Amino acid sequence: MTVDKERLDRMIIAMRVARELPPGGYVNLGIGIPTLVSMFVADDSVVFYHSESGVLNCGPLAEDGNEDIDLINAGGQFLQPVPGMAYFSSVDAFAMIRGGHVDATVLGAHQVSATGDLANWMLPERGVGNIGGAMDLAAGADRVIVAMEHNDRQGNPKVVQECDFPLTGKGCVSLVVTDVAVLEPTPAGMVLREVAPGWTADEVQSVTGARLIIGDDVKEYEV
Amino acid sequence: MAAALSVGEITRRIVREARPGSVVAASGVWADRIRAALPGSLGVWALSDAGLMDGAPLSVADAAAIARGGYIDLAVIEAGQVDRNGSIAGAQSASGLSIPGNAVDLSSGAQRVVALLPNAGRDGVLNLAESLSLPADGVNCVDTVICDVGVINVAGGQFVLTETAPGWTAADLQAMAGVSLSVSPALRRIDLAAPSGDAVSKVYSDGVGAVADLPDGATVFIDGFGGPGGMAHYLLVALRDLGSRGLTIVSNTAGIARVVSFGTPPGRTAIDHSVLIENGQVAKAIASFPVSPSVSRPSEFELAYRRGEVELELVPQGTLAERLRAGGAGVLAFYTPTGAGTLISEGKESRTIDGREYILEYGLRADYAIIRAHRADERGNLVYRGTSRNFNAVMAPAARITVAEVDEIVAAGELNPEEIVTPGVFVQRIVKRPDGFSGYE
Structure with missing residues (x-):
């Protein structure tokens, strides 16, 4: 079944995720929609960005003509030098992640299961994929927030009862923010928390592969 | 008496x-x-x-x-x-x-x-x-x-x-x-006379000379997080010129700089692992981000992998860093929760500690590391620039022979000991990247 209603755009997803970042926290943003999140962090809620490339306090990207090949984020984008940056080796970069020093990470996903399993590193049809820091973030970050479209380009649900794509981590996802809903995986199953404006809980269920737990307190998506 | x-x-x-x-x-x-x-x-x-x-x-x-x-x-x-x-x-x-x-x-x-x-x-x-x-x-x-x-x-x-x-x-x-x-x-x-002799210099005058004894079948650490920063381009070209084959390369990527431009000037090609792969020198890669993020722009490694010419051992990036750290520090193996319950854990020993599943991962060592730093002194002490220390600093201790490509070699004492990232004990050879040598062909 498809629901022919307007979905939220990537910027709105990023705005919604930004509300989840803890003030003063250390945050790692993945590639894609997660990268957009930093645009919506309120000025009075300072967040320190961590990158696996070996830098804390990442700021904006370098302007054209001012790129420095020795100053990159984990996506290989060139960063602007900003006051308070710290550089470190990959061992320290991952001690921060694996040692529980990163408060939240925002990642994209191919699939998230009802109990919070995450699949985001390989599309089965490709047969090979990139893990990068994703498995470490899934295992080590205090909160793993997934920001993604609710359905793939073919309309297949990405929120599923069980992942059939290769896993990045089991039971690791804390919150899923999509273009139609905000969902919380729990050991008992996927709880629907918020729906996009104009959407009903039943409509969200109809485009979701997991059985949703729908309480009386489902709210409209707040940005 | x-x-x-x-x-x-x-x-x-x-x-x-x-x-x-x-x-x-x-x-x-x-x-x-x-x-x-x-x-x-x-x-x-x-x-x-x-x-x-x-x-x-x-x-x-x-x-x-x-x-x-x-x-x-x-x-x-x-x-x-x-x-x-x-x-x-x-x-x-x-x-x-x-x-x-x-x-x-x-x-x-x-x-x-x-x-x-x-x-x-x-x-x-x-x-x-x-x-x-x-x-x-x-x-x-x-x-x-x-x-x-x-x-x-x-x-x-x-x-x-x-x-x-x-x-x-x-x-x-x-x-x-x-x-x-x-x-x-x-x-x-008993003889109390002071010993004589001079330390062999670590400074090599050219790239091929600095890797000349790298044999077929060697395991080689190669830095380069992804883009051109931190990559020992001059030594990669030297290793291609030398032609050693059957190499196992250990690196964050298996060469994606060519297909992800990372600021490559128009009309030029980034030097990365691909120079070894297209020259038929690589048998296996151990990497965390081995292929292009874009399915439609496959790297030399991915093409060789699909032809069955190279093996791949995929390792989460933090586990790769920790395996290198362990190898350099004489730690045989360690338990980590990263990858538990995923394809990565298949065939690996696991145990549950305090209710959480951990998998056993082994330290990594190599015959050679070819790394990139900014400055070295004659004793091999290294200082890096920016994020480019990431895997370089981790690989140096874990290789038997670490060869560092640097922009400048200074006399001992000219680097501030408080700022040295890699102590020279971990660096066996140093070669200056020729002036004007770029990371592109």
Whole structure:
């Protein structure tokens, strides 16, 4: 079944995720929609960005003509030098992640299961994929927030009862923010928390592969 | 009876054991004594358990990694007792407590171990034993005992007296020892002359020369997080020119800079792992981000992988970093939750600790690392730029021969010891990237 209603755009997803970042926290943003999140962090809620490339306090990207090949984020984008940056080796970069020093990470996903399993590193049809820091973030970050479209380009649900794509981590996802809903995986199953404006809980269920737990307190998506 | 050797004379005898360019570590006060007595021309690195190497500060983790990673050529440990099999018990405190300090690390990690019994002649007791009666700090590790009245080699379950102090005879030493000593047919008077020789320079004049002995089938660490920063382009081209084949490369990517532009100037091609892959030199890659993020723009590695020409071992990035760290620090294996319950855990030992599943991952070592730093001094101390230290600094300790490509080589003393990221003990060769050499072809 498809629901022919307007979905939220990537910027709105990023705005919604930004509300989840803890003030003063250390945050790692993945590639894609997660990268957009930093645009919506309120000025009075300072967040320190961590990158696996070996830098804390990442700021904006370098302007054209001012790129420095020795100053990159984990996506290989060139960063602007900003006051308070710290550089470190990959061992320290991952001690921060694996040692529980990163408060939240925002990642994209191919699939998230009802109990919070995450699949985001390989599309089965490709047969090979990139893990990068994703498995470490899934295992080590205090909160793993997934920001993604609710359905793939073919309309297949990405929120599923069980992942059939290769896993990045089991039971690791804390919150899923999509273009139609905000969902919380729990050991008992996927709880629907918020729906996009104009959407009903039943409509969200109809485009979701997991059985949703729908309480009386489902709210409209707040940005 | 003649006077035993003084502390200064014992130190001079110890220093004769140091070979040019080697790394010498010593326990307690002996580290400073040895450092002061070493001729500078010898280029010896002296390491103390206080975390100083030639006076430059090290973290305790780095100091331990140097010991446990096999970087110490000669360890000098003050002993309470040594037995026939070369096991050593540490010096005892007045209260009888053993004070191992770094003796346990030194005795298990060093290539050669000298045990010191500096008070034998003074006390009239040479503390050699059939088997230790004191708690062991190291087992079967001592090669030579230096005391204040002579030098004794420990080999094949025997104590062999090779040198005696002036005025002391083999019979004198035998009388003080609780065990029987063999006497070397070449028994001689102890020699306290300063050692001579010059350390071999670490500085190479060209890239191919710096990797010339890299054999077919070698395992090679290659840095480059992804883009052009931190990648030893000049050495990659040298390795292509050299042509060694059947290589296992260990790296964050397996070469994606060519297909993800990362600021490559128009009309040019980024130099990355692809230069080795398209030249048929790579048999296997161990990597965390091996292929292009874009399915439609496959890298040389992905094409070779699909043709069945190369193997791939996929490793989460943090596990890769930690496997390198472990390899460099002499840690065989470790448990991590990263990858538990995923394809990565297949075939791996796992255990549940405090209700969470962990998988066993092994340390990684390599024959060679080709790394990129910003500046080096002649002793191989390295400073990086920006994020480009990421895997470079982790790989340097884990390779038998680490070759660093740098922008500038300065004299020893011109780098601030407080700012050195990779101590030179981890770097065997340095080559300056030629002026004007770019990361593009």
